[in-house]
Amino acid sequence: xxxxxxxxxxxxxxxxxxxxxxxxxxxxxxxxxxxxxxxxxxxxxxxxxxxxxxxxxxxxxxxxxxxxxxxxxxxxxxxxxxxxxxxxxxxxxxxxxxxxxxxxxxxxxxxx
Amino acid sequence: xxxxxxxxxxxxxxxxxxxxxxxxxxxxxxxxxxxxxxxxxxxxxxxxxxxxxxxxxxxxxxxxxxxxxxxxxxxxxxxxxxxxxxxxxxxxxxxxxxxxxxxxxxxxxxxxx
Numbered sequence: 001x002x003x004x005x006x007x008x009x010x011x012x013x014x015x016x017x018x019x020x021x022x023x024x025x026x027x028x029x030x031x032x033x034x035x036x037x038x039x040x041x042x043x044x045x046x047x048x049x050x051x052x053x054x055x056x057x058x059x060x061x062x063x064x065x066x067x068x069x070x071x072x073x074x075x076x077x078x079x080x081x082x083x084x085x086x087x088x089x090x091x092x093x094x095x096x097x098x099x100x101x102x103x104x105x106x107x108x109x110x111x112x
Numbered sequence: 113x114x115x116x117x118x119x120x121x122x123x124x125x126x127x128x129x130x131x132x133x134x135x136x137x138x139x140x141x142x143x144x145x146x147x148x149x150x151x152x153x154x155x156x157x158x159x160x161x162x163x164x165x166x167x168x169x170x171x172x173x174x175x176x177x178x179x180x181x182x183x184x185x186x187x188x189x190x191x192x193x194x195x196x197x198x199x200x201x202x203x204x205x206x207x208x209x210x211x212x213x214x215x216x217x218x219x220x221x222x223x224x225x
Contacts, residue, residue, distance in 0.1 A: 004154075034213060043116070043203050043216035044155070087155070091211070097168050098210045099145060099157030 002027040002092050006103035013110050016077050021106045023088030024070040033071050034100060035064050036087040044087055047073075078110045114139065116206050116217035117186075124223045131191040131198070133220045137206030144187045145205040145214055146179060155203065161187060194224045 003026045013019055025033065032051055036044035048057040050066040057064045061082065063074040073086055085107045089100040117136040125131050137144050146158040160168040161181040172179065176194075181187040191198055201221050205214035 031211060032213075036216075043118075043218045046213050046215055049213050089155075097170070098143070098160050099168060099171060100147075100155075100214065101157065102147075102155040104154040 002101050004103035010107040018076045021073040027092045031091040034089045038085045080110045083110045118217035122221050125194045133189040134186040135204030136186045141206035141208050143207045147203045149201040196224050199224045
């Protein structure tokens with residue numbers, strides 16, 4: 001069974017304190033790994049897609065990386081507005097199947 | 113360019129009633145996905161539709177739940193005879209093709225009393 005595990009479940013940082021969120025996956029055949037941000041009461045907001053090991057994507061203070069078993073979301077010098085739940089999801093191989101399998105997320109709090 | 117639209121945003125139903133959730137995809141998107149998010153749980157895939165076709169309903173409960181995406185109009189997720197366990201946030205996502213990133217709507221929060 002395809003599995004996505006995110007750690008830690010929750011993370012509290014001081015403003016400016018860099019850190020990384022982890023997403024480990026066990027899937028039959030990866031067709032893409034996705035990172036989303038979700039604010040309370042809202043829908044997930046797309047951040048990045050990664051397709052192959054070694055790939056990296058960057059956007060403002062966020063950088064996503066991918067290996068054969070896990071992905072990291074690095075947050076550099078975060079600000080309070082980066083506080084959110086960050087979700088990792090995978091799309092796996094399979095005829096006609098296009099739904100994403102999500103992890104439970106990492107709840108990130110950045111304190112001023 | 114409007115994003116994915118869902119309505120209603122909040123829906124309260126008594127046990128045994130029907131719930132209808134609507135989703136209008138982004139302009140130019142013909143692929144629609146429905147997900148459910150239970151409290152303290154991750155997002156769970158329910159069903160994947162293209163215009164007039166259900167492509168993958170492997171995550172849909174076998175009874176009481178149905179989905180459609182007609183040629184004209186929004187996609188509809190229908191829950192018949194709702195029970196308390198159906199209380200959750202239901203999200204719709206859309207994409208222009210398969211094998212592409214999915215863009216989510218704001219969700220419909222269903223409460224069954």
